Amino acid sequence: MTLSKIKHVRAFVVRGGGADYHDQGEGHWIDDHIATPMSRYPEYRQSRQSFGINVLGTLVVQIEAEDGTVGFAVTTGGEPAAFIVEKHLARFLEGRDPAEYEKIWDQMYFSTQYYGRKGLVVNAISGVDLALWDLLGKLRQEPVYHLLGGAVRDELQFYATGARPDIAKELGFIGGKLPLHHGPAEGLEGLHKNVALLADMRSKVGDDFWLMYDCWMALDVDYATRLAIACHEHGLKWIEEAISPDDYWGYAELKRNVPKGMLVTTGEHEATRWGFRMLMEMDCCDIIQPDVGWCGGVTELLKISALADAKGKMVVPHGSSVYSYHFVITRHNSPFAEFLMMHPGPTEVVPMFSPQLLGEPVPQNGRLKASALDKPGFGVELNPEVALHRPYTH
Numbered sequence: 001m002t003l004s005k006i007k008h009v010r011a012f013v014v015r016g017g018g019a020d021y022h023d024q025g026e027g028h029w030i031d032d033h034i035a036t037p038m039s040r041y042p043e044y045r046q047s048r049q050s051f052g053i054n055v056l057g058t059l060v061v062q063i064e065a066e067d068g069t070v071g072f073a074v075t076t077g078g079e080p081a082a083f084i085v086e087k088h089l090a091r092f093l094e095g096r097d098p099a100e101y102e103k104i105w106d107q108m109y110f111s112t113q114y115y116g117r118k119g120l121v122v123n124a125i126s127g128v129d130l131a132l133w134d135l136l137g138k139l140r141q142e143p144v145y146h147l148l149g150g151a152v153r154d155e156l157q158f159y160a161t162g163a164r165p166d167i168a169k170e171l172g173f174i175g176g177k178l179p180l181h182h183g184p185a186e187g188l189e190g191l192h193k194n195v196a197l198l199a200d201m202r203s204k205v206g207d208d209f210w211l212m213y214d215c216w217m218a219l220d221v222d223y224a225t226r227l228a229i230a231c232h233e234h235g236l237k238w239i240e241e242a243i244s245p246d247d248y249w250g251y252a253e254l255k256r257n258v259p260k261g262m263l264v265t266t267g268e269h270e271a272t273r274w275g276f277r278m279l280m281e282m283d284c285c286d287i288i289q290p291d292v293g294w295c296g297g298v299t300e301l302l303k304i305s306a307l308a309d310a311k312g313k314m315v316v317p318h319g320s321s322v323y324s325y326h327f328v329i330t331r332h333n334s335p336f337a338e339f340l341m342m343h344p345g346p347t348e349v350v351p352m353f354s355p356q357l358l359g360e361p362v363p364q365n366g367r368l369k370a371s372a373l374d375k376p377g378f379g380v381e382l383n384p385e386v387a388l389h390r391p392y393t394h
């Protein structure tokens with residue numbers, strides 16, 4: 001059966017939250033003195049927006065078929081990614097059958113390899129790939145998770161990322177991941193503050209609730225090792241993205257150094273089967289955390305996940321909202337999912353990519369039924385009240 005062919009690909013930029021979840025207003029927990037690789041400069045320590053974490057904004061990719069059906073997806077990458085989609089990637093889709101996602105991915109990746117491979121270019125490729133899967137689901141009138149093989153369990157269970165794991169526990173999540181506030185440049189005093197915050201949270205949530213630290217690439221192996229050892233008595237379940245994603249050797253060392261039972265996780269800034277192969281073959285971590293909108297999209301995540309399965313590694317995607325939900329429900333080696341708490345407090349559950357998506361499901365009591373995903377494609381629509389800007393055409 002041939003599907004309606006792809007007529008047009010369009011790329012837009014949107015500001016204000018959504019897929020670029022760091023693009024939030026003042027006073028949001030996600031921009032409150034969180035340790036980063038830039039924390040070594042005092043002027044960029046208090047706010048990540050001060051060094052430009054939110055400069056790009058959200059990329060929206062729309063793919064329209066000849067019968068008028070439109071698939072779309074959101075990711076980060078903003079205007080430069082919109083340029084890449086319109087001026088370079090669109091040619092590999094227009095006039096083609098949407099079911100040819102393998103060939104389309106291959107052509108997008110290898111045609112950009114001389115300036116791409118990771119980062120922004122792979123974000124752009126991911127955005128196109130996700131929009132293509134959304135279109136495919138809408139044309140076939142099936143949710144993406146059906147196209148990926150169907151659910152292997154009835155519901156998803158989530159841990160929550162945010163500044164208030166104690167509230168996340170009350171809301172029914174299985175664990176809470178805190179942002180690390182102080183990096184190596186804040187010395188022993190900062191290290192003690194990091195440990196004290198975890199100890200305080202542990203006293204609030206009790207022994208059985210998972211607590212994790214997200215270090216957002218801010219540390220070095222020595223500091224991360226000391227942090228892990230000091231946090232062990234407070235039951236830190238995992239230490240996430242402790243060092244630079246380029247330092248595979250450092251991750252391998254950290255994994256050897258952390259106390260027995262503590263997990264090392266990373267991968268949200270890694271991309272493609274080759275990047276994740278490196279993480280796995282160098283034994284860098286226990287859980288890989290590809291972001292579905294950054295690692296190459298669903299087409300590439302299927303390959304990454306198969307590799308991880310064969311190596312006995314869990315795949316727990318970073319954020320990614322519906323793009324993660326439709327994937328995680330189909331895989332045994334993805335036993336739970338992340339929910340990023342985008343409420344400024346964060347004291348309430350609000351949709352992760354709010355306000356950009358309509359119909360974006362949220363966990364109830366830390367869980368989401370597979371049936372909540374039972375709509376064609378990824379099951380969401382673009383909020384018509386969000387202002388779209390199309391900087392380039394082709």
Ligand SMILES: C[C@H](O)[C@H](O)CC(=O)C(=O)O
Nearest residue numbers: 034161179214216318340
């Ligand atoms: C909280 C982290 O610093 C970051 O903003 C999100 C992240 O890395 C995660 O959810 O994982």
Ligand SMILES: [Mg+2]
Nearest residue numbers: 214240241268
């Ligand atoms: Mg993280």
